Amino acid sequence: xxxxxxxxxxxxxxxxxxxxxxxxxxxxxxxxxxxxxxxxxxxxxxxxxxxxxxxxxxxxxxxxxxxxxxxxxxxxxxxxxxxxxxxxxxxxxxxxxxxxxxxxxxxxxxxxxxxxxxxxxxxxxxxxxxxxxxxxxxxxxxxxxxxxxxxxxxxxxxxxxxxxxxxxxxxxxxxxxxxxxxxxxxxxxxxxxxxxxxxxxxxxxx
Amino acid sequence: xxxxxxxxxxxxxxxxxxxxxxxxxxxxxxxxxxxxxxxxxxxxxxxxxxxxxxxxxxxxxxxxxxxxxxxxxxxxxxxxxxxxxxxxxxxxxxxxxxxxxxxxxxxxxxxxxxxxxxxxxxxxxxxxxxxxxxxxxxxxxxxxxxxxxxxxxxxxxxxxxxxxxxxxxxxxxxxxxxxxxxxxxxxxxxxxxxxxxxxxxxxxxxxxxxxxxxxxxxxxxxxxxxxxxxxxxxxxxxxxxxxxxxxxxxxxxxxxxxxxxxxxxxxxxxxxxxxxxxxxxxxxxxxxxxxxxxxxxxxxxxxxxxxxxxxxxxxxxxxxxxxxxxxxxxxxxxxxxxxxxxxxxxxxxxxxxxxxxxxxxxxxxxxxxxxxxxxxxxxxxxxxxxxxxxxxxxxxxxxxxxxxxxxxxxxxxxxxxxxxxxxxxxxxxxxxxxxxxxxxxxxxxxxxxxxxxxxxxxxxxxxxxxxxx
Numbered sequence: 001x002x003x004x005x006x007x008x009x010x011x012x013x014x015x016x017x018x019x020x021x022x023x024x025x026x027x028x029x030x031x032x033x034x035x036x037x038x039x040x041x042x043x044x045x046x047x048x049x050x051x052x053x054x055x056x057x058x059x060x061x062x063x064x065x066x067x068x069x070x071x072x073x074x075x076x077x078x079x080x081x082x083x084x085x086x087x088x089x090x091x092x093x094x095x096x097x098x099x100x101x102x103x104x105x106x107x108x109x110x111x112x113x114x115x116x117x118x119x120x121x122x123x124x125x126x127x128x129x130x131x132x133x134x135x136x137x138x139x140x141x142x143x144x145x146x147x148x149x150x151x152x153x154x155x156x157x158x159x160x161x162x163x164x165x166x167x168x169x170x171x172x173x174x175x176x177x178x179x180x181x182x183x184x185x186x187x188x189x190x191x192x193x194x195x196x197x198x199x200x201x202x203x204x205x206x
Numbered sequence: 207x208x209x210x211x212x213x214x215x216x217x218x219x220x221x222x223x224x225x226x227x228x229x230x231x232x233x234x235x236x237x238x239x240x241x242x243x244x245x246x247x248x249x250x251x252x253x254x255x256x257x258x259x260x261x262x263x264x265x266x267x268x269x270x271x272x273x274x275x276x277x278x279x280x281x282x283x284x285x286x287x288x289x290x291x292x293x294x295x296x297x298x299x300x301x302x303x304x305x306x307x308x309x310x311x312x313x314x315x316x317x318x319x320x321x322x323x324x325x326x327x328x329x330x331x332x333x334x335x336x337x338x339x340x341x342x343x344x345x346x347x348x349x350x351x352x353x354x355x356x357x358x359x360x361x362x363x364x365x366x367x368x369x370x371x372x373x374x375x376x377x378x379x380x381x382x383x384x385x386x387x388x389x390x391x392x393x394x395x396x397x398x399x400x401x402x403x404x405x406x407x408x409x410x411x412x413x414x415x416x417x418x419x420x421x422x423x424x425x426x427x428x429x430x431x432x433x434x435x436x437x438x439x440x441x442x443x444x445x446x447x448x449x450x451x452x453x454x455x456x457x458x459x460x461x462x463x464x465x466x467x468x469x470x471x472x473x474x475x476x477x478x479x480x481x482x483x484x485x486x487x488x489x490x491x492x493x494x495x496x497x498x499x500x501x502x503x504x505x506x507x508x509x510x511x512x513x514x515x516x517x518x519x520x521x522x523x524x525x526x527x528x529x530x531x532x533x534x535x536x537x538x539x540x541x542x543x544x545x546x547x548x549x550x551x552x553x554x555x556x557x558x559x560x561x562x563x564x565x566x567x568x569x570x571x572x573x574x575x576x577x578x579x580x581x582x583x584x585x586x587x588x589x590x591x592x593x594x595x596x597x598x599x600x601x602x603x604x605x606x607x608x609x610x611x612x613x614x615x616x617x618x619x620x621x622x623x624x625x626x627x628x629x630x631x632x633x634x635x636x637x638x639x640x641x642x643x644x645x646x647x648x649x650x651x652x653x654x655x656x657x658x659x660x661x662x663x664x665x666x667x668x669x670x671x672x673x674x675x
Contacts, residue, residue: 166368
């Protein structure tokens with residue numbers, strides 16, 4: 001089955017959710033380096049968390065039957081730290097993840113997710129742990145994420161979430177794919193180039 | 207909000223415009239690419255029918271996947287060969303300068319670019335590698351990016367960025383004998399934590415920083431990202447200018463003087479405002495080593511493994527995980543811990559002075575029985591200069607292997623890997639679970655001189671024991 005990847009405005013996401021618990025989960029764990037030996041991202045979905053999954057022998061959240069088809073991941077603190085490899089969010093996205101909620105995210109990982117149209121939202125430790133407990137208690141409940149109200153809800157309980165204004169605007173307007181915006185005004189790029197001393201023989205009077 | 211810092215000044219020079227979402231379009235003065243994070247960026251460019259806007263502002267090399275024992279083409283690993291061929295073709299098609307296998311300038315991207323004089327003060331430097339922060343040592347704003355952003359830089363020579371806050375880390379005093387830049391940065395990360403730098407650029411300043419060589423400064427900035435700071439920098443000074451002068455891509459003749467005067471003007475003002483300031487005493491730092499599974503889990507060589515129960519609450523769980531994974535017990539000394547493998551190299555500590563300092567420890571000794579020890583120079587230039595100084599001979603005579611340049615066992619994308627639960631003394635930058643190529647392999651991060659001492663004794667050793675006579 002061909003997967004649909006995020007495109008355009010991202011205002012709501014609905015689906016099953018599961019948790020990956022633990023602080024400082026780095027991108028080497030999300031996708032071990034040996035899987036970076038590729039010239040296309042296409043095979044990465046199956047390799048997400050490969051070593052952790054092997055260790056748990058079928059009992060890792062990414063292997064459990066009731067998590068098949070889930071698209072919302074709830075994590076803890078400093079998720080995605082370490083390497084800048086976009087292979088990490090690519091692997092999560094290709095497995096099926098479309099939204100990540102956690103206590104905090106490493107900066108490059110956050111940006112890499114945004115570039116793929118995967119929102120990363122935060123909430124306090126207390127809220128996240130409560131959310132994780134709820135998610136684990138009933139594995140079949142559907143969660144609704146709403147960008148406008150910055151919240152996720154299972155009908156009974158609603159959790160408010162945090163997201164920077166810039167990121168919010170990009171997701172709301174569908175302009176999270178930066179390339180076209182960056183090419184909007186090429187003359188301004190050229191002007192910046194022409195004003196940089198080190199690209200203009202160090203003429204300081206420019 | 208910061209003002210008058212180098213970060214502010216360089217940022218202002220490179221602002222293209224404000225983007226609708228509120229971020230800034232930032233011009234990138236130097237874009238470095240390698241074989242791992244660029245192929246999909248070129249594919250995406252082709253799909254969008256876009257070209258490379260300024261091909262002469264992107265420079266390529268190959269480092270992550272290169273074998274270090276035999277670099278004969280084609281590589282024995284077909285996937286590694288395919289990645290290299292893809293990069294070669296992309297560079298050829300788009301007119302990008304490529305420092306490939308067989309060239310005397312190939313090397314780890316963060317080692318070779320400074321050596322060629324490509325990295326200069328006042329630049330913005332981006333590369334699809336988190337250790338791009340290294341180039342901040344020259345007074346540049348340098349940061350790692352993902353593959354989608356590599357595509358954006360190729361297409362537009364710019365990125366959508368949010369301005370970071372600036373934290374000044376002021377280090378007083380001077381490092382003691384046997385204490386190196388690596389110990390200092392491991393100490394800083396231990397103090398501020400692995401996510402303490404999220405949202406910040408780190409300015410490293412103060413007497414202990416000023417006394418460091420450019421290579422030491424690169425070690426410091428290289429690991430800013432391990433403290434969560436996407437970029438770290440040091441204000442340019444005479445040490446910086448001396449390093450750059452005469453390098454292949456350095457300004458020459460009249461341009462040199464103009465360049466130096468511009469570079470000087472970029473240093474943070476004496477009255478600059480920082481978002482946060484921290485002060486440390488460099489003279490009290492001891493040789494530092496990580497015991498756990500994050501670069502923030504460091505202790506001095508004389509300390510014992512922490513008892514997780516006695517740590518702050520938010521550090522307890524990861525400390526418990528680390529004790530279990532590393533098979534270490536609380537209150538056990540780190541000094542004297544047996545090791546299996548010794549690795550000297552990487553973009554953190556694979557430069558000439560790193561090899562030189564380690565060779566001083568090794569000279570006249572032999573690698574302990576049963577220990578596998580190897581040196582991987584950071585670049586062809588490092589390898590050549592080391593050979594000219596006879597450094598390779600010192601290591602070989604002691605029983606180390608001397609390899610060809612590359613990233614090697616820092617992340618084990620090539621054949622250099624730990625096996626099973628082997629434990630390594632490593633001069634690299636990450637001790638994450640499975641980082642060095644075995645799912646249960648273990649890593650102790652330390653300075654290259656400490657790795658050398660560990661290789662000789664077969665166990666974690668205080669390098670100062672070798673420096674007393």
